[in-house]
Amino acid sequence: MKAIGIDLGTTNCAVTRYDEARATAAVLANGEGETLTPSVVALRRRDGDESLLVGRTAVNFAPRQPQDTILSVKRLMGRDFADQVVAQARSRLNYEIVAGSDDDPRAHVVMGGRTHSPAEISSMILKKLKKDASRSLSEEVTHAVITVPAYFHDSQRAATRDAGTQANLVVKKIIDEPTAAAVAFGLELDQQDRRRVLVYDLGGGTFDISILHTAKDKEGNAHFQVLDYTGDSWLGGDDFDNTIVGRVIEDIKEKCGVDPAADKKFLFLAKNHAEAAKRQLSQLPEADILIPAAFRPDTGGPLVDVEMTVTREEYDAMIEPYVDRTMALVQEALSRQNLSAEDISDVLLVGGSTLTPKVYETVERFFGKAKVRRNINPMECVALGAGILAGTMQGVECPSPKCRKSNEEDATACAACGEGLASARPLDAPVIYEVTGMALGIAAVKGTQQDTFVPIIPRGTPYPLPEPMRRSFHTTDGRFIRVPVYEGDSAVASQNNEQGVVEYELPKQVDVNSRVDVTFNYDADRIVMVRISVPGTDMVKESTLRTDTHRTPPPEPETTADDEAGWREELVRTEAETRRFLQTHEQFIEPAQAMKIRRDLDQAQQALNFSDNAECRRMTNVLSSDLFGSGIASQFLLAERAADGAPPEEARKINEAVGNVRRSYLSGQREAASEQARILKMLIARAFQARDVAEVPDEEAHGGLLRLLDE
Incomplete structure (x- = not known):
């Protein structure tokens, strides 16, 4: 077994190996003789043939086919297509970013007309790193420790592990980049x-x-x-480069009256020269930027040359907002x-x-x-720390105080005593006590709010857990139970990062109103085990959440191909209605729910901007849930619909009931408001029945979500 440490960076990668004789790690050169490998993949097309380029060759070829050059893919790892970061990437990066499929919400990239997951692209980079390291060491590399940013969500870590597996590497550990750097520092x-x-x-x-x-x-x-x-x-060096690129664009516009910002080939050239200027400004008081034949205007005029100077003082002023942002964090x-x-x-x-x-x-x-x-x-300390861990992790120690026997790294139970090894520590390697950076919990119903985030493992909890953590709930909609798992710190579940969904039906012999316990366990690899059980019965559902696999989406109404084309128009109508609903009734909506509705409206606008039919359909359903799942405010919306076209006497009673609820609620008489809301609901139901309305949206339908027991 030969193990290496890999710093899988956003812009560059580094590989190290551990030297047992010297008890330290050293950086390995790649096939081009460089210690850093650009995290770039490109597809070269020539005379009908295609070839894959990775690293420096991909960077050099990028200006010829920028749309088929994938860089900064690390930003997309394990992220949903609807993620705000993905929306930013779509506006900034040169290649196409799409949703995987209707049942796979994760972001994918398009290269050479084919769709790839970010994990697939990362695996192409890892394959090159593995090949170069094997050649350098004259021995086949089989194992690796791979680093990720500390704030990476579990889904992003799972995608990174999947990339390693696709590159035929046994991933010994996924380690946070700052922690790896601290390991390298710890040698001193x-x-x-x-x-x-x-x-x-x-x-x-x-x-x-x-x-x-x-x-x-x-x-x-x-x-x-x-x-x-x-x-x-x-936030990083790319932002520093882009400030210089922006300065180059402004210089061209000022001198030539043309805007090169839409020319992808020019942007690649400008970015490369900006990086060189940035490095020069770290050593000298000024840097010259010279790009001959940089840009040809659409008007067919002569080629535009770039010739300008940036001083250290100007550069410092340009990047100051980014530096200030780091210090705020x-x-x-x-x-x-x-x-x-x-x-x-x-x-x-x-x-x-x-x-x-x-x-x-x-x-x-x-x-x-x-x-x-x-x-x-x-530039090397993260990889060095990963290399130290890769070379020193030699099995795991049984966590039982009475045993402490060594076991193979991939063992799940101690060979000597049978103790589970989920919380076992590596032998010989530096001892690392890690904590959760965000809370891990589920979406549940609390009061009238059905998008409440209920933490089960709090933020800052050391892991692996010595024992599982549990919360208790009641069912809401009958035998179907749906447990969406989220990671984050927002009180609104959907504002956090979905990690997966566990669904099941209660067996017939189990009472619908039984208590349901949800238990989380978290192992050393940050893989969560969800256990759902009914106390006093043998009903148990266990699921290991690995979000590199497809999730179970919430149930959606069946649609036909003809329906699909109309979802954009339906979302336009629903979005306008939701905005009016929020503006009219916000004072009767719980603050957390109002915050969720605003976020949903922003996502709906993004779906409309990108004209994604599948996302338009999903957001239409989300906004409909907001309209009819916001407590008293939703009753007011239904009252408007019921009174519209009703006989005058019925309309008068409905409007009078609405007034009673509003007055009681605004005066702080919540119990009276709740009782009057039940009367209003009855009047609304009668009005709809008289008009032969088959179904009335019901804010008490929670889609199988559990209701918090200890509220």
């Missing part, structure tokens, strides 16, 4: 030396912060305890732990963008220059 710690470390990781496309306790015990074993982390998925992470800059003993600068003077000088001013460690290569 003295015995029993305790530090509180903040890792400031500003890479090409993402920003990470982690706060850790580090120490060495009497035996010299390094221990790392993660306290907190946060980050931004769209630093202060947010510190405040969550009730820490100040004085409480941090060491600051590790990680990522190539920390070589920018504006960046490291800002960090030094905040923490004090003496605390900022710049003695480890920021």
Whole structure:
């Protein structure tokens, strides 16, 4: 078994291997003799033939076929097509991003007219890294430790693991990038030396912060305890480059009166020259940008040359908002732990963008220059930490205090005593105590709010869990039970990140009104096991959530091909009605529900902008649920419909009942308002029945969601 460490970066990758004799890791050169491999994949077409390019060759070929060149795919890993980050990527990146299929909501990319998942693209990069490492070591590489940003959701980590598997690698561990950097730094710690470390990781496309306790015990074993982390998925050196590209575009517009912003070939050229200027400005007071024949106007005029100079002072001013954003996140992470800059003993600068003077000088001013460690290569330290783990993880130790026997890494139970190994620690490797960065829970009904997020594993919980965590619920709609699992910190479930759905029906012998327990367990690989049970019975449903597989979508009305074409028009109508509903009745809607409706309206607008029929259909159903699932406000909407066209006396009674409910609610008499709402509901039902309306939308239909028991 030969194991390597892989820093699978947004813009560049690095590979390391562990040297047992020296007890350290070293960076391996790739097939081109470079220590960094660009995270870029391209499809070259020539004379009817196609060939796949990965790394530097893909970067060099990109200006010829930018639409078939995939870069920054890490941003899309494990994300739904409807995700806000995906919407940003669609507006910024040169290639097409689409939904996988009707039953797969994840974002996919199009290359050469074929659709690929981000995990597939990442596996192409990993295959090259594996091949180059095997050639360098003269031995087949089989195992790897792969790094990811600390704030990656479970679905993104699962997609990364899947990419490794597709590249024929056994993924020993998925480790957070800041933690890997801290492992590399930990080699320098003295015995029993305790530090509180903040890792400031500003890479090409993402920003990470982690706060850790580090120490060495009497035996010299390094221990790392993660306290907190946060980050931004769209903040990094790419933003610095783009500010320079924007400056180049403005220079062309000013001098030539033409706008090259829509020319993808020009944008690639400008981006490459901007990167070179950025590196030069880290060393010199100014940088010249010279791009001969950079752009040909649509009007057919002469080729436009770029010749301009950017000074360090101008560059610092351009990137200042991004640097300020990083420091705001630093202060947010510190405040969550009730820490100040004085409480941090060491600051590790990680990522190539920390070589920018504006960046490291800002960090030094905040923490004090003496605390900022710049003695480890920021471009390599993440990979070095991964390499150390890859080389030192040699099996796992049984967690039972009476046993402590060693077992193979892939064992699920101790061979000596049978104890489960979900919470086992690796042998010999640095000991890492990790925590959940966000809460993990389910969507459930609480009061009248049916999109409530109920945490089961709170944020900041150390894992693997010593024992499962549980919450209790009641059923709402009968025997069908639907448990959508989310990760996040919002009180509104749908504003968090869906991790999967568990569905089942209660057996006939189980009473519908029985208590239902939902139990979560979290292993060392951040894979969650969901267990749903009815106390006092043998009814148990267990499911391992791996969100790299297709999810179970909520039930939707059956449609025909003819119906599909009309969903855009239906969404336009429903969106307008929902906006009017929110504007008219917001004072009667719970704040969390009102927040959800606004978010749903934003997503509906995105679906309309992109004219995606499947997404238009989904958002029409979501908004309809908002209209008829918002408690008293929904009753007012139904009252408007019931009174419209009803006989005058019936309309008068309905409007009078509406007035009674409104007055009681606004005066704080909630019990009276609830009783009057029941009278209103009865009047509405009678009005619809008199007009032969077959079905009336019912705000009490919760689609199988559980109701929180201990509310």
